[in-house]
Amino acid sequence: MLDGLVGVFILIFIVVIMLLVLSSKGNSRKLKNHPIPEQLGIQHEKYLPLIYALENALPDSYKEAVKNRILNSHPQWSVYDFEWTFFELKRFFLINSLLKSVPMYSERVDEIWHEMLMFTKEYETFSNNFYQEFLHHIPNTEHTPMSFQRGFFDWVYLSFFESTPNSRKLWGDFLRHPINREILDDFRKLTEEDLIRKYFREHPAWLEIKQDIIHKMKKEIFYSDDVKQGKKSLAIPPSHSEQHFFQYAVGAAVFYSIYEDDQYQEQMQEWYPSEYYKVPSNSSTSSCTGFACSSSNNHDSGGGSGDSSCSSCAGGCSS
Template sequence: MFEFIIAIGLFLFIVLIVTKNIKPSRSRRRQLKNEPPPGSLGISIDGQEMIQALDRALTNSYVENVKNRVLLENHKLQDYEFEWTLFELKRYFIMNSLLKSVPMFSTRVDEIWHEMLMFTRDYEKFSKSFYKEILHHTPNLESTPIPGERAFFDWVYLSLFELTSNSKEIWGGFLQNPIKRQILDDFKHLPEKDLLSKYFRKNEDWLDVKKHLITKMKNEIKQADYVKDGDRPLGTPNSMGGPQLYNYALGAVVFYSIYEEEQFQDHMSELMPGEYNKEPHGTGSACSGYACSSSSDDSGGDSGGSSCSSCGGGCSS
């Protein structure tokens, strides 16, 4: 009898130890900061016409219906959290008005996009009004992460928009990976018209913004070459913080992506010690069809994995 009691006690002790060390498969999302988003989507270039066109296409009644549906399905979601996530979805829509295809890197944002799709007629009306075609929500059947695409997403996003602390919570860590070499080679060698054809939507809408992004990338590649040749130092942002730091960091990302790819994360960690290692939650998504469902893994911070993308009528990816 004594041996039986000892065996039971040992068994319970082992169960306690194992249970204590098992991590839950789904991390709890951290709450966003309850503060107003920047005006005009925090756009950092002359893009007011884009913002106004988006606001006209995305009607208040449509947004209100989507909001009611989202809040009904998620009782713990606060109004301001919905508004912040919608804010980032609008930024995503702006990026889609410029680029041919934009992967989705946020479960939070993707969830609202899914709910928008449930209102089929409203979504079609919005999409055709803003894009002149249906912006399809398409699955990415690749099972491996796409850090190169995430890096280009980060570069475009930070070239267009002011970064906020809630942006980092919603999208996960920025500038975690080097930009894909093929993208950098294209922007270095291809003329503007070829880059417009390969990477951007084939229309005249917001052409100045598209050309601005092309010029900016070409200039940063040129500056990287100057640094490599010793014509100028890369420099260190000792007193920079917030948006100013990230604006500077984009040039460093281009340089390290070209010339120090293997040590990219080490260099960026040194450049942004207070920011680079803070890994927000709530990223990642998984799709299996036109209206796909969110991943059960909300741990975030993969900074490169995604199974969803957007695609216009002429896009094949």
């Protein structure tokens, strides 16, 4: 009799623990109550025409049909959940209009993309209007995470868009993976034309924006070389606001990917306030906390957007 009661209590204990774990997972996925940024939260107004083209290719009727389907098939989603996730999908679509290959790193964003495909005619019309070709669906699976491309995805994403707490909820922490060394070597050595052929959609649309991406990466690579050689200094970001932090962190990610990729996570963890980046560290971390431009260098002529070298190498200057 006593053994039976003990067994019942153990079973109840196990069930309670499982319910707590499931509840914890559900809360960790809950999106924060923040307003959705206007104009996709882009970093530069010169990218507005690309955003307008995307919005014009996505009629409201199509979005509403997808939303109704999502909310019917996912009763745990609120309208707010859908709007935020669809917002991040549009950011993903924009990056896809520039790069040749963009893996999907968010299961929840992928769910909306998959539902869009159920409206075959509408999706084909959207795809042809915006991409001038059919954008094929590349599913998100745990078995093919493509983490070797994740660092480059994060760098492009954060070069275009302001990060938000909900962005990190949907995509996961940014800049946890070093940028692939082959990609960095290519951006260092290859010409603009060769880089466009290898990494970008070769359609002539949005050529200036593709050139901006190339110039920004080249500047940050050359700036990292100058830091390594002691010609530049490291400085603290002007604040720990999410926007300021990631403007600096993309430059740091380039530097550590080139010169300390074997300790990349430990070094980047030093940069991140605890609410942005949580990785257990077993080793001491560097005291470097940010990039700043302290002098001109011979590589700045590579820029084509009219920005100073300061704005492209990590978001700040020291006089």
